[in-house]
Amino acid sequence: TQLLEQSPQFLSIQEGENLTVYCNSSSVFSSLQWYRQEPGEGPVLLVTVVTGGEVKKLKRLTFQFGDARKDSSLHITAAQPGDTGLYLCAGAGAGSYQLTFGKGTKLSVIP
Amino acid sequence: DTAVSQTPKYLVTQMGNDKSIKCEQNLGHDTMYWYKQDSKKFLKIMFSYNNKELIINETVPNRFSPKSPDKAHLNLHINSLELGDSAVYFCASSQGWRSEAFFGQGTRLTVV
Numbered sequence: 001t002q003l004l005e006q007s008p009q010f011l012s013i014q015e016g017e018n019l020t021v022y023c024n025s026s027s028v029f030s031s032l033q034w035y036r037q038e039p040g041e042g043p044v045l046l047v048t049v050v051t052g053g054e055v056k057k058l059k060r061l062t063f064q065f066g067d068a069r070k071d072s073s074l075h076i077t078a079a080q081p082g083d084t085g086l087y088l089c090a091g092a093g094a095g096s097y098q099l100t101f102g103k104g105t106k107l108s109v110i111p
Numbered sequence: 112d113t114a115v116s117q118t119p120k121y122l123v124t125q126m127g128n129d130k131s132i133k134c135e136q137n138l139g140h141d142t143m144y145w146y147k148q149d150s151k152k153f154l155k156i157m158f159s160y161n162n163k164e165l166i167i168n169e170t171v172p173n174r175f176s177p178k179s180p181d182k183a184h185l186n187l188h189i190n191s192l193e194l195g196d197s198a199v200y201f202c203a204s205s206q207g208w209r210s211e212a213f214f215g216q217g218t219r220l221t222v223v
Binding site: 100 | 115151152153154155156159167201203211212213214215216217
C-alpha cells in the first residue's frame with residue numbers, strides 16, 4: 001500500500017506570510033496531484049506534476065515534485081484569506097487507477 | 112452546468128436502514144470512483160469503475176454495493192446502515208488512470 005504523509009496537519013498564519021506544505025512517501029509515484037477542498041465542497045484540482053524535479057507555478061502557489069518522485073511540496077507566497085482550506089496531495093502509481101490521498105493540511109489565513 | 116453531481120447532499124437515516132446515493136458525470140469520462148471522507152478529513156477510495164466494469168474494490172463491507180448502469184452513472188447502495196458509516200461520500204470521475212479527478216459536492220451521511 002502506498003502511503004502519503006502530509007505535514008503540517010494544521011497551519012494558522014497571518015495574511016501576507018509565506019508557508020510550505022509537504023507531502024512525503026517511501027513509494028515512487030508516476031504523477032502527483034494537489035487539491036484544495038473548501039468546507040461543504042469536493043476537492044478541486046490545483047495542479048498535476050509528473051516529472052521528477054518539475055516545478056509548476058499557479059499565481060502565488062509553487063508546486064515541486066521531488067527528483068525521485070517520492071515527495072512534493074506546495075509553497076504559498078504572501079498568503080491571503082482566500083487561500084484558507086484543506087490542501088490534499090494525491091499520488092498515482094504506475095498503471096494504477098487508484099489515487100492515494102494524504103491526510104491533508106488544514107490552512108487558516110487570518111486577515 | 113455541473114460536471115459531477117451527486118444526490119442527495121445530506122442524508123440522515125436510522126441504523127439498519129438501506130439507502131442509495133446517486134452520481135452522474137457529464138464530462139464523458141470513462142472512470143468513476145466512490146471515496147469516503149471521515150471526520151478527520153481522510154479521503155479513502157472505496158470503488159473504481161472503468162467503462163462500467165469494477166476495477167478497484169478496497170476493503171469495504173459487502174453492505175456497500177456500487178452499480179454502474181452506464182459510463183456516466185455510478186450509484187452507491189448501502190444496506191443495513193451502521194453508526195460507523197456516518198461520513199461524507201464523494202463521487203469522482205477521470206479520463207484514464209493518470210488524469211485529474213473531478214469530484215462531486217459530496218453526500219453527508221449521518222446514521223442515528
